[in-house]
Amino acid sequence: xxxxxxxxxxxxxxxxxxxxxxxxxxxxxxxxxxxxxxxxxxxxxxxxxxxxxxxxxxxxxxxxxxxxxxxxxxxxxxxxxxxxxxxxxxxxxxxxxxxxxxxxxxxxxxxxxxxxxxxxxxxxxxxxxxxxxxxxxxxxxxxxxxxxxxxxxxxxxxxxxxxxxxxxxxxxxxxxxxxxxxxxxxxxxxxxxxxxxxxxxxxxxxxxxxxxxxxxxxxxxxxxxxxxxxxxxxxxxxxxxxxxxxxxxxxxxxxxxxxxxxxxxxxxxxxxxxxxxxxxxxxxxxxxxxxxxxxxxxxxxxxxxxxxxxxxxxxxxxxxxxxxxxxxxxxxxxxxxxxxxxx
Numbered sequence: 001x002x003x004x005x006x007x008x009x010x011x012x013x014x015x016x017x018x019x020x021x022x023x024x025x026x027x028x029x030x031x032x033x034x035x036x037x038x039x040x041x042x043x044x045x046x047x048x049x050x051x052x053x054x055x056x057x058x059x060x061x062x063x064x065x066x067x068x069x070x071x072x073x074x075x076x077x078x079x080x081x082x083x084x085x086x087x088x089x090x091x092x093x094x095x096x097x098x099x100x101x102x103x104x105x106x107x108x109x110x111x112x113x114x115x116x117x118x119x120x121x122x123x124x125x126x127x128x129x130x131x132x133x134x135x136x137x138x139x140x141x142x143x144x145x146x147x148x149x150x151x152x153x154x155x156x157x158x159x160x161x162x163x164x165x166x167x168x169x170x171x172x173x174x175x176x177x178x179x180x181x182x183x184x185x186x187x188x189x190x191x192x193x194x195x196x197x198x199x200x201x202x203x204x205x206x207x208x209x210x211x212x213x214x215x216x217x218x219x220x221x222x223x224x225x226x227x228x229x230x231x232x233x234x235x236x237x238x239x240x241x242x243x244x245x246x247x248x249x250x251x252x253x254x255x256x257x258x259x260x261x262x263x264x265x266x267x268x269x270x271x272x273x274x275x276x277x278x279x280x281x282x283x284x285x286x287x288x289x290x291x292x293x294x295x296x297x298x299x300x301x302x303x304x305x306x307x308x309x310x311x312x313x314x315x316x317x318x319x320x321x322x323x324x325x326x327x328x329x330x331x332x333x334x335x336x337x338x339x340x341x342x343x
Contacts, residue, residue, distance in 0.1 A: 001033045001328060004090040006097060006107070006118075008039035008053065010069035012178045012199065013098035020303035021096040022054035023310075027321040028094070028328075036086040040102055041072040044086050073100075077107065082114050092328045093118040095300055099174055103300050104130035119331045121299045125275040129299045132172045132204055135274060136294075142273035144266050144294045147207040147285075152193055154205050156186035166208045169193055171200035182208060209285040209293045214253055216267035217281045217301065217312040219323075220330055223264035224312040228253035249308060251315035263292065270297050278330045281309050 005028075007021035008014050021037060028035045037045045037054070045053065081087055093116050101107055105127035111118045121129070129135055136146045148163055151172065159167055169192035170180040179199040181192035189205075196203040217224035230248040253260070267282040274297055281301035285293045301309040303324075313323040 001091045001332075002089060003028055003033050003092055003094055003328060004036045004038050004084075004086045005094045006038050006040055006087075006102075008041055009097040009100055009102040010041050010066050010073040011098060011100035011102065012066065012174075014066075014069070016302060016304060017097050017102075018053050018055070019305070020307065023305065023320065024094055024096055024303055024324055025050075025054065027324045031321050031325060036090075038081075038084060038086060040076055040081070040097060040107065041069045043076065043080060044084055070100075073102075077101065077110050081110060087114065087116060090116050092116070092331045094324070094328060094331075095119050096303060098300060098302070099130075099178075104173060117331045117334065119300075119327050120278045121274075121276045121280070125277060126299050128274045129276065129280075129297045130173045131202075132170075132296055133202065135297060138273045139270055139294050142269050144270045144273065145292055147209050147293050147295070149204055149206040152197075152203040152205060156189050159189065159205060160186065163205070163207045168204075168206045168208050169196050170204055170206070171196045172202035172204045173200045209287050211288050212286040213283070214255075214263060214286060215281055215283045215308050215312070216263055217279065217309045218267055218271045218276075219279045219313065219318075219326065221268070221271075223267050224309075225252040225315040226255060226260050226263050227251040227308055227312050227315070228255075229308070247306075249306075249311055251311045259286075266292065266294060270294055274299075277334055279309070279327055281312075 005021050005025055007017050009017055025035050025037060037050050039045055039053065087093065093111060095102065095118055097103055097107065103126060105123040108118065108123040108126050112123065128138065133151055136149060139146050150158065159165065166182055166184040168180060169183050179196045181195060183189055183192045193203050213229045215227050215229065228250045230250070263284060270282045271280050276297065276299055279301070281298045283295040285295060287293065301307065303310060310320050310323060318326065
């Protein structure tokens with residue numbers, strides 16, 4: 001296959017995207033595919049630029065400062081991407097981007113116009129999953145339990161009455177726990193909201209669920225083995241997610257069969273409720289009382305060396321190159337089905 005990996009992007013998760021792209025490119029080239037790398041902020045990368053930006057596939061401990069990248073990405077999406085032969089002539093576009101326009105539906109809408117199949121969900125599913133407020137409403141309507149929440153502005157006394165302390169304060173449209181704070185009392189609320197608002201105008205204040213953190217990948221329409229995340233920090237934060245050794249991930253999770261099946265069914269229900277396609281990863285909390293709470297769905301799960309979806313696939317007997325090829329085939333099949341309906 002001729003594959004263009006769309007990577008980078010103008011978000012704080014840019015380094016995460018390139019780290020995933022490094023693994024994807026190596027895996028697909030190792031299987032004999034022709035692979036080009038396109039940064040959505042600057043276009044086709046040369047071999048030298050690939051080496052510099054993809055590097056060794058590591059992320060670093062701090063999010064990327066976006067700066068002028070956002071304007072450059074807008075220009076690429078509006079009139080540059082469609083002119084690239086590496087994009088137009090590809091059999092499939094493999095999206096290795098996280099957050100912002102790359103994961104939130106804008107890029108997907110542009111690619112629908114270009115007409116080349118791409119991995120992951122379409123514009124609608126991407127936008128719904130990116131907006132945590134809308135996603136939680138749809139989860140709840142579909143019977144998937146979620147923590148209680150408010151959108152700001154919210155008064156501390158309302159949190160005390162309706163949610164209780166501590167709470168999670170986070171950008172409504174974001175990922176990798178960037179801008180997220182665990183707030184233990186009313187004194188910390190304003191500062192946490194200010195931090196989250198640096199990354200998104202909409203800020204969510206969510207009931208904190210103590211207990212175990214688990215995750216379920218969905219590939220095609222099949223749930224993968226459940227995994228449990230045991231971070232070294234109080235939360236599974238940016239450093240724990242992308243620094244080897246900062247968390248323990250157990251695949252498959254040590255859960256009884258009934259609970260495992262329940263989590264897989266809820267993940268599939270959440271995936272369908274948001275009209276997601278290709279693959280996703282759905283994250284949950286298990287309270288000490290045994291209740292399940294869905295936190296969010298990720299439409300383009302990380303593909304770095306420490307990422308959870310590849311670990312789940314490995315537990316199902318799917319190695320990383322095979323996982324990448326399967327994701328590409330899902331995209332091509334969806335593209336063929338769309339072309340048949342259009343015809």
